[in-house]
Amino acid sequence: MADQANPAPPMDERVKAIPVWRRALIRPELGGICGTILVFLFFIATASDSGMFNAQGVLNWSTVSAQFMIIAVGACLLMIAGEFDLSVGSMIGFSGMMIAIFGVTLGWPIWMAILVTFAIAVAIGALNGYIVVRTGLPSFIVTLAFLFILRGFTIYLPQTIERKTIIGGISEAAEGDWLAPIFGGKILEGLFTWMGDAGMIATFERGTRAGEPVVDGIPMLIVWAIILVILGHILLTKTRFGNWIFAAGGDAQAARYVGVPVNRVKILMFMFTAFCATVFATCQVMEFGSAGADRGLLKEFEAIIAVVIGGALLTGGYGSVIGAALGALIFGVVQQGLFFAGVESSLFRVFLGVILLFAVILNTYIRRMITGER
């Protein structure tokens, strides 16, 4: 009916029809997809006999990638909302240290230490956001201040309280705790034991763990990464709030004008970034059993690099969580893969710089095709 009442206007003869395959390919994640394929091809060609792709090797690089993914999801949504957070790395160190001080020095139950730490971290994220939207200062500057403030406290507090910069003993304190395994535990252990018994994955041949599979489960770190990526993707693309994130970063004034609560969106995204950093910190503290004052150094840049490789626009309004996750995967695979391939480890930075440059150039072309920018 509608079609009869309003016949389609004639096609503009100057608009070229775009083939279906091209439309399916032209998406924000394309750069990330290409990069992932290239990186895997490269390492399959150069490092396939080094154990990079057996169970242990896969676990190795997927754990590293998952770490990047967790902070990249937060950084990605925040960047699409038009802001930066340079305090992510310091927040990781700070949150880990808070858990250690509450749980070990003060002797609180670990679940309480974790929950209180999350509350503090998210509150600091909210403060970051509040200062940015209230003052109108660039978030680059505001969060740079917090990079130093939080790192300073992370070094000062343990030195004053414990006279050292690393607090250990968290594994012992977390023994029998109900919340700690959510961050430090593993899942599917039964499946991996069965796979070990069935000879599908290698088992230890000697030592105290003889007969156990070399990989005895999937670390919760990886589970958190996958959950955060899926939730972040759904939030961004399938909800009203996701539309507000795009709008807040695309043109805050135009968004405000149609009633989008831009300030609330931005503050919530700062809080979510702090939450992701704390998830990272908690998993790390549970894995290592200790908190160190230098943890998380430079992580803010690694998160931003992963997000940019994944196709997000630095100035906001455009990007993809899936792309950011692929960026994190590329990052992790390259970092660990060079080790497997026996390449001098200092070359990692060279590789990273080259990938970053190529990804951003490719992404810029893709974005122009989609959005008609010139």
Add this chain to the structure above:
Amino acid sequence: MNTRSTHQPIVQMKDIEKHFGSVIALAGVSVDVFPGECHCLLGDNGAGKSTFIKTMSGVHKPTKGEILFEGQPMHFDDPRDAITAGIATVYQDLAMIPLMSVSRNFFMGNEPIKKIAGIPFFDKDYADRVTMDEMRKMGINLRGPDQAVGTLSGGERQTVAIARAVHFGAKVLILDEPTSALGVRQTSNVLATIDKVRKQGIAVVFITHNVRHALAVGDRFTVLNRGQTLGTAQRGQITPDELQDLMAGGQELAELEGSLGGTV
């Protein structure tokens, strides 16, 4: 033409004054807007057009004077109040977000919700369908609802913004110089859109400094000059030359025109 006087004006602006510090931007401007008419507000740069429509749309509060909306005195604290009441403004460059798709732009701030297992999701199918439908009504042929606004021409962007305001129930549509940056073809498209909107019974306030654009669609014309109205004229009661003279303050333009050989 006098059928209009049988019904009430939807917006009455009475003796509006607006001072910014020592500058008197508006010195007592009165304008009535009726449903279904296109009221053109003309004036040269600095005449007070922008201040006037910003007062109407709730951005500025008048220093003196009264705003009646559907006969009731209104006090808008911010643009949201005006939008809720049914006064929508389409700004020339602040209408759309180029990086976002047409359908996401169209429903920005008014996203339709579809609940799946109790969780509210953005109802993209509905948004896409309505967007395509509305665009077809306005004569814009989209490749698809996912097409980014950045790929549209300036005129098409204005049209999308107008269609959006109408879809969400605007009773008064204020257009701030919608044609000033457009080419000939795009301008005619926007003017055609204004005509369609007016025929739906919506009051259109069309700000421009181009007399030809105003005469193409306007029912009534109000000229602002140095913060004051020089009166409102009905269609057919005024010639383009008279309008042009009123806008530029007669005498001076006549001298200028002489030096330019009558081409302005």
